[in-house]
Amino acid sequence: MSEKTDWELKAANLLKAELKRKGVTYAGLVEKLAEIGVDEKEVNVRNKLSRGKFTAAFLFQCLESIGSRELRLD
Template sequence: MPDQNEWETKAANLLKAELKRQGVTYAGLVDKLETIGISEKEVNVRNKLSRGKFTAAFLLQCLEAIGSSQLRLD
């Protein structure tokens, strides 16, 4: 069974893959988050995704901001 770090890595990779599929950069994500009322700095987004330490709420905010309606877990 995966440990906590492996789950965090999986979550970060999942979000990174979705950003790539949508053609959204970290800077673009920051802009899109702003349009839904979420204030983030690019460096903070980069750090969250690099470490894999972010909340489920942040994941959902990102997915909403980039217009993802489906999520691929594989």
């Protein structure tokens, strides 16, 4: 299995931090994604964040579904 790149790690950590900041669990994220028409299973979300391998579209879907409007990149 390949090592996560710095960018993958940064993207995964950013999304995990936003979930924590908003108080949203992976199960909650799955529910919120379903509300905007995105069908995901909790295990798949967990794996994507664990691996750090997901599309920019998935990142935006997650951020939109949890109501994130601003991000801190530092």
